Amino acid sequence: MKNVKSLILGHKLISGAGVLALGLVTVLALAAFQPWKLWVDQTASEAAPPTAAAAPGAPGASGAAASGPGTPASGTSASGAPQGAAAQTREVFSTSTWQSVSHGKTTGKVKVYKHPDGSYALRLENLDTSNGPDLKVVLSKGGHETQQNLSPDYRSLGTLKGNKGSSNYAVAAGVDLSQYKSVVIWCKRFDAVFAAAPIGT
Secondary structure (H helix, E strand, O other): OHHHHHHHHHHHHHHHHHHHHHHHHHHHHHHHHOHHHHOOOOEEEOOOOOOHHHOOOOOOOOOOOOOOOOOOOOOEOOOOOEOHHHHHOEEEEEEOOOEEOOOOOOEEEEEEEEOOOOOEEEEEEEEEOOOOOOEEEEEEOOOHHHOOOOOOOOEEEEEOOOOEEEEEEEEOOOOOHHHOOEEEEEEOOOOEEEEEEEOOO
Protein backbone atom coordinates (compact mmCIF):
# COMPACT_ATOMS: atom_id res chain seq x y z
CA MET A 1 0.00 0.00 0.00
CA LYS A 2 2.82 2.37 0.87
CA ASN A 3 4.42 1.74 -2.52
CA VAL A 4 1.14 2.51 -4.26
CA LYS A 5 0.79 5.80 -2.37
CA SER A 6 4.36 6.70 -3.25
CA LEU A 7 3.70 6.00 -6.91
CA ILE A 8 0.54 8.14 -6.88
CA LEU A 9 2.35 10.98 -5.12
CA GLY A 10 5.26 10.76 -7.55
CA HIS A 11 2.85 10.80 -10.49
CA LYS A 12 1.14 13.93 -9.12
CA LEU A 13 4.49 15.67 -8.64
CA ILE A 14 5.56 14.84 -12.18
CA SER A 15 2.21 16.00 -13.56
CA GLY A 16 2.45 19.25 -11.60
CA ALA A 17 5.97 19.86 -12.83
CA GLY A 18 4.81 19.19 -16.39
CA VAL A 19 2.00 21.72 -16.08
CA LEU A 20 4.39 24.34 -14.70
CA ALA A 21 6.89 23.68 -17.47
CA LEU A 22 4.17 23.93 -20.12
CA GLY A 23 2.95 27.17 -18.60
CA LEU A 24 6.47 28.62 -18.60
CA VAL A 25 7.00 27.65 -22.23
CA THR A 26 3.67 29.25 -23.15
CA VAL A 27 4.56 32.50 -21.36
CA LEU A 28 7.96 32.64 -23.04
CA ALA A 29 6.45 31.95 -26.46
CA LEU A 30 3.85 34.68 -26.00
CA ALA A 31 6.53 37.14 -24.88
CA ALA A 32 8.66 36.33 -27.94
CA PHE A 33 6.01 36.20 -30.65
CA GLN A 34 3.47 38.70 -29.22
CA PRO A 35 0.74 37.29 -31.51
CA TRP A 36 -1.83 39.86 -30.36
CA LYS A 37 0.06 42.49 -32.35
CA LEU A 38 -1.29 40.89 -35.51
CA TRP A 39 -4.69 42.32 -34.55
CA VAL A 40 -3.78 45.32 -32.38
CA ASP A 41 -2.54 48.47 -34.12
CA GLN A 42 -0.44 51.22 -32.52
CA THR A 43 -1.12 54.70 -33.85
CA ALA A 44 1.38 57.58 -33.63
CA SER A 45 0.29 61.19 -34.07
CA GLU A 46 3.38 63.40 -33.86
CA ALA A 47 3.36 66.82 -35.54
CA ALA A 48 5.74 67.47 -38.41
CA PRO A 49 8.88 69.53 -37.79
CA PRO A 50 8.22 73.10 -39.04
CA THR A 51 9.85 74.15 -42.30
CA ALA A 52 11.74 77.41 -42.55
CA ALA A 53 8.98 79.00 -44.61
CA ALA A 54 6.43 78.26 -41.89
CA ALA A 55 8.64 79.13 -38.93
CA PRO A 56 7.54 82.11 -36.81
CA GLY A 57 9.49 85.20 -37.87
CA ALA A 58 11.00 83.49 -40.92
CA PRO A 59 10.85 85.22 -44.34
CA GLY A 60 7.49 84.53 -45.92
CA ALA A 61 5.94 83.36 -42.66
CA SER A 62 2.44 84.63 -42.11
CA GLY A 63 1.92 86.63 -38.91
CA ALA A 64 4.72 87.83 -36.68
CA ALA A 65 4.93 86.67 -33.10
CA ALA A 66 2.93 88.95 -30.81
CA SER A 67 3.42 89.76 -27.18
CA GLY A 68 0.79 90.16 -24.52
CA PRO A 69 -2.03 88.03 -23.14
CA GLY A 70 -2.39 84.66 -24.85
CA THR A 71 1.13 84.64 -26.23
CA PRO A 72 2.86 81.23 -25.81
CA ALA A 73 5.69 81.01 -23.32
CA SER A 74 9.10 81.94 -24.65
CA GLY A 75 10.73 79.19 -26.69
CA THR A 76 7.51 77.54 -27.91
CA SER A 77 5.05 78.17 -30.70
CA ALA A 78 1.26 78.10 -30.38
CA SER A 79 1.32 74.44 -31.40
CA GLY A 80 3.90 73.60 -28.73
CA ALA A 81 6.75 73.22 -31.25
CA PRO A 82 10.07 74.84 -30.22
CA GLN A 83 11.00 78.15 -31.80
CA GLY A 84 14.51 79.32 -32.65
CA ALA A 85 16.94 76.95 -34.34
CA ALA A 86 14.56 73.97 -34.28
CA ALA A 87 11.90 76.06 -35.99
CA GLN A 88 14.27 76.77 -38.89
CA THR A 89 14.32 73.19 -40.17
CA ARG A 90 14.06 72.64 -43.87
CA GLU A 91 12.94 69.65 -45.86
CA VAL A 92 15.79 68.16 -47.88
CA PHE A 93 14.22 65.02 -49.35
CA SER A 94 10.94 63.15 -49.41
CA THR A 95 9.46 60.09 -51.06
CA SER A 96 5.89 58.92 -51.11
CA THR A 97 6.55 55.26 -51.79
CA TRP A 98 7.58 52.27 -49.74
CA GLN A 99 8.63 48.95 -51.17
CA SER A 100 6.77 46.27 -49.24
CA VAL A 101 8.95 43.27 -48.43
CA SER A 102 7.02 41.07 -45.99
CA HIS A 103 3.97 41.03 -43.73
CA GLY A 104 1.59 42.77 -46.12
CA LYS A 105 1.55 46.13 -47.85
CA THR A 106 3.23 49.24 -46.41
CA THR A 107 2.17 52.73 -47.51
CA GLY A 108 2.96 56.30 -46.49
CA LYS A 109 5.61 58.95 -47.03
CA VAL A 110 9.17 59.32 -45.76
CA LYS A 111 10.49 62.87 -45.26
CA VAL A 112 13.90 64.06 -44.10
CA TYR A 113 14.33 67.49 -42.47
CA LYS A 114 17.68 69.12 -41.81
CA HIS A 115 18.33 71.38 -38.79
CA PRO A 116 20.83 74.27 -38.82
CA ASP A 117 23.09 72.38 -36.39
CA GLY A 118 23.58 69.60 -38.95
CA SER A 119 21.23 67.10 -37.33
CA TYR A 120 18.23 65.63 -39.13
CA ALA A 121 14.70 64.58 -38.38
CA LEU A 122 13.31 61.62 -40.28
CA ARG A 123 9.53 61.59 -40.48
CA LEU A 124 7.28 58.66 -41.35
CA GLU A 125 4.06 60.31 -42.45
CA ASN A 126 0.68 58.58 -42.76
CA LEU A 127 2.38 55.22 -42.29
CA ASP A 128 0.25 52.12 -42.64
CA THR A 129 2.05 48.81 -42.13
CA SER A 130 1.68 45.58 -40.19
CA ASN A 131 2.38 45.53 -36.49
CA GLY A 132 4.82 43.12 -34.93
CA PRO A 133 7.24 42.53 -32.06
CA ASP A 134 10.37 44.66 -31.66
CA LEU A 135 9.94 46.78 -34.81
CA LYS A 136 12.78 49.21 -35.48
CA VAL A 137 13.33 52.15 -37.83
CA VAL A 138 16.82 51.88 -39.30
CA LEU A 139 19.00 53.53 -41.92
CA SER A 140 20.69 51.17 -44.36
CA LYS A 141 23.57 51.66 -46.75
CA GLY A 142 21.89 49.33 -49.20
CA GLY A 143 19.33 50.47 -51.74
CA HIS A 144 15.66 50.02 -50.86
CA GLU A 145 15.28 47.44 -53.64
CA THR A 146 17.95 45.20 -52.03
CA GLN A 147 16.55 45.06 -48.50
CA GLN A 148 15.26 41.50 -48.44
CA ASN A 149 17.74 40.91 -45.62
CA LEU A 150 19.16 43.80 -43.63
CA SER A 151 22.94 44.15 -43.85
CA PRO A 152 24.93 44.59 -40.61
CA ASP A 153 26.02 48.16 -41.41
CA TYR A 154 22.65 49.69 -40.47
CA ARG A 155 22.04 52.54 -37.99
CA SER A 156 19.04 52.20 -35.68
CA LEU A 157 16.89 55.29 -35.10
CA GLY A 158 14.85 53.56 -32.42
CA THR A 159 11.67 51.57 -31.96
CA LEU A 160 8.82 52.19 -34.40
CA LYS A 161 6.40 54.43 -32.49
CA GLY A 162 3.32 53.26 -34.33
CA ASN A 163 2.55 51.00 -37.27
CA LYS A 164 -0.07 53.57 -38.26
CA GLY A 165 0.06 57.37 -38.28
CA SER A 166 2.96 59.82 -38.28
CA SER A 167 6.12 59.85 -36.17
CA ASN A 168 9.56 61.51 -36.09
CA TYR A 169 13.03 60.05 -35.47
CA ALA A 170 16.18 62.02 -34.67
CA VAL A 171 19.42 61.61 -36.62
CA ALA A 172 22.32 63.13 -34.70
CA ALA A 173 24.57 65.84 -36.09
CA GLY A 174 27.74 64.26 -37.41
CA VAL A 175 25.93 61.38 -39.09
CA ASP A 176 26.76 61.47 -42.80
CA LEU A 177 23.31 60.84 -44.20
CA SER A 178 24.70 60.57 -47.72
CA GLN A 179 26.18 57.22 -46.69
CA TYR A 180 22.68 55.76 -46.25
CA LYS A 181 20.43 54.97 -49.18
CA SER A 182 17.27 53.70 -47.53
CA VAL A 183 15.12 53.69 -44.42
CA VAL A 184 13.85 50.30 -43.31
CA ILE A 185 11.13 49.04 -40.99
CA TRP A 186 12.71 45.94 -39.47
CA CYS A 187 11.58 43.33 -36.98
CA LYS A 188 14.77 42.87 -34.98
CA ARG A 189 13.55 39.86 -33.03
CA PHE A 190 13.00 37.74 -36.13
CA ASP A 191 15.32 39.60 -38.54
CA ALA A 192 12.44 40.35 -40.90
CA VAL A 193 12.27 43.41 -43.14
CA PHE A 194 8.71 44.73 -43.41
CA ALA A 195 9.39 47.56 -45.89
CA ALA A 196 12.08 49.89 -47.27
CA ALA A 197 12.05 53.32 -48.89
CA PRO A 198 14.77 55.41 -50.56
CA ILE A 199 16.19 58.48 -48.87
CA GLY A 200 18.71 61.05 -50.02
CA THR A 201 20.13 64.51 -49.48
